[in-house]
Amino acid sequence: MKYFKSLIPFVAGWALLLFTETFAAIGLYNGLLQLVLFSLVVCIPIWMTGRMSYVDIGWPLGLTLIGGLTWWQSDGEPVRVAMVSVVYLFVGSRMAFGALKLWAMGRLKQEFPRYEYQKQRWLAAGKANVPLAMQVDALWQGLANASFLAMPAFVIAANSSEHVHALEIIGLLVWVSAFSMESFADMQKLSFLRAMKKAGEKNRVCNVGLWKYSRHPNYFAEWMVWNGLIIASIPSWLTLYAAESLVIWLLLGVGLLFASWKMYSTLVYDTGAEPAEYYSALKRPDYKAYQQTTNRFFPGPKNK
Secondary structure (H helix, E strand, O other), rough: OOHHHHHHHHHHOOOHHHHHOHHHHHHHHHHHHHHHHHHHHHHHHHHHHHHOOOOOHHHHHHHHHHHHHHHHOOOOHHHHHHHHHHHHHHHHHHHHHHHHHHHHHOOOHHHOHHHHHHHHHHHHOOOOOOHHHHHHHHHHHHHHHHHHOOHHHHHHHOOOOOOOOHHHHHHHHHHHHHOOOOOOOOHHHHHHHHHHHHHHOOOOOOOOOHHHHOOOOOHHHHHHHHHHHHHHHHHHHHHHHHHOOOOHHHHHHHHHHHHHHHHHHHHHHHOOOHHHHHHHHOOOOOHHHHHHHOOOOOOOOOOO
């Protein structure tokens, strides 16, 4: 049971969609297609190679799938449907293209450090059957796409109102700002690495631009991207009160909040900041001093 308990909330989230009046059909299609996608793109390659890195292809392709299904299957106000569908299509295809580029370059022939770290944690937790743990880990990420990560798209695209709510505008502004911040952070780090390579310096700590205020501004911005979607989904969730039972309606609200929390825990603990910092502290002599002066996740002034 210790291998499979991580699946429980995501199975429950998918089941919730299947028990709704509004999302039963699209939830079923999405869930089945996500399982097929992850089986072919992630689970089989993991079984054949023993490497988890294929998740980085499957997960964003799953977001692209959500965007396509939302556009095709949703019957809400057309502009609203198109906007949220394009967001998922753009974000998913952008990340998938980057991962496929790494695959074409042969980078997936070696396990990514964050997944090596995950394997160490499994062994420490008594999960000696690493091949099984890898398959379960891949499966919950596919089920996340089938459940909580699809909820903002489905909820927004179900709203047929032509009235634009202030929270939808705020959510869109948060999304655009966060996406811009993530892009700037990535560009600043890439520029820093190029400068260090040109200067012949290795294992230096990137502490320029946004990286002066957070050790992981890109992860923080990625979390805020999802929060922008969730904020924008609140008015549409409120309209579902008349279409769903009180219990289902409340659980959908909890599901939207759970999506935010799960993205936070993933970006900080699972495959984000914690494993990245483990290896950075080993490679970069100045990294521990950087940890003491700079916030890990939330941007803020330096700690003295």
